[in-house]
Amino acid sequence: MDAVIENLPRYLEGFAMTLQLLLVSGVSALVLGTLIAAMRISPIASLRGFATVYTELVRNTPLTLVIFFCAIVLPYLGSRLPYEVAAMIALSIYTSPFVAEALRSGINGVPVGQAEAARSVGLGFGQTVGLIVLPQAFRMTIPPLINVFIALTKNTSVAGGFFVVELFAVGRELANANGDAVIAILLGVATLYLVITIPLGLIAGQLERKWVVQR
Template structure:
């Protein structure tokens, strides 16, 4: 326990890097994911096919392999980027299809009768989507999106295996330095992750419960 308290600054530094990874790749994935989801439901078949292929390919590739590509293969191809940027790119790419699927399932989850009702009232495409479909889809999308971010928080630890000194790497270093206090040190690391993941998980469950009843 003393070890944990004594190395609190190290923990916080690692936690800061973890939060940076989470923030940057979270925003990046949200942007790319939205674009991909829009492509996926667009009326243009070529875009739809591309988005589907993108989603399937990235969703079935392990994160380790994606990060490996960004950290080792990209420099080998001539790109010179710092490790943390490469890790952010990898996490963004890996997370974006999950965001896209969450968004798409939200739109698909709106009962078709809603759209029919809107159309039969004489609303156009824009009106039906913005006034009827989107407000309902939004509620269905938020809980799965929060879950994607919980997963992303946990996934940032994989970047620790690729030269990014974040929480996991800090914990590993501390555990190696204090061989007699491995369990407290790692429990310390775990609690930092749990600080982020458990409240987010509770939030998602609450929103889901509240909004499902409201529908």
């Protein structure tokens, strides 16, 4: 326990880096994912095809491989990115198809009858989408999106294996330095991850439960 308290500043440093990775790649994954989702439902066939192939390929590539590419292969090809930025790029790319799928499944979750009803009372495309479909799709996408962010939180730990000093890397370093208190140190790291993931998980479950019953 002493080892944890002594190294509290290091923990917080790592935690701040984890939060930074989470926020930056979360926001950029959201943007990228929205673009991909828009491409997937667009009437332009080639964009649809591109988005489908992108989703399929990225989702079936291990995150470790994506980060390895950004952190180690890219510098070798001539990029000059710091490791933190490389990790953020990799995490955003890896997370974006999951965001796109969450958005798409939310829109697909709105019963067709809603759109049919809107059309039959004479609303146009913009009105149907803006007033009827999206408001209902929005709240259905929140729980899956939270789920995506929980996964992203856990995934930031992989960046710790590629020279980014975040929570996992700090934990590994401290565990190597204090061989007698490994359990306490790693449990400390676990607690900080759980502080993010468990509340998010509870919120997602609660919202989904509430809205499924309403449906």
